[in-house]
């Protein structure tokens with residue numbers, strides 16, 4: 001299910017073209033950094049609304065980072081959430097998450 005979702009996303013993103021390059025980049029970040037712990041794929045992302053993802057990803061993803069840094073169960077992610085690599089790419093990640101949020105309709109839009 002998860003793999004299928006990622007394939008579908010890749011196809012959709014490639015079809016829509018370069019205007020959605022940021023979402024594609026965000027997807028790569030998600031696959032690389034998040035799937036190891038959150039393997040729900042689409043259902044994980046669709047578990048939140050656009051507004052909720054936005055709130056978490058505000059201020060260079062401060063909310064999301066804090067949530068993990070305060071949770072011992074997420075210890076393996078601490079190095080990542082504490083790094084510049086994370087803050088540099090939160091914009092792409094946010095676009096990807098918002099694109100597939102619960103109330104987005106799941107249709108890659110031309111924006």
Ligand code: HEC
Nearest residue numbers: 030033034036037038056064067068071073074075076077
């Ligand atoms: C090392 C494992 C790990 C990694 C990597 C990780 N997380 Fe998490 N994440 C957790 C844990 C543990 C929690 C706390 C919730 C729980 O206990 O299930 C959590 C919670 C969350 C929550 C809140 C869940 C909720 O129901 O409100 C979100 C959203 C989230 N993570 C997104 C991400 C994103 C996006 C990434 C990649 C940038 C990521 N996580 C990377 C372990 C991880």
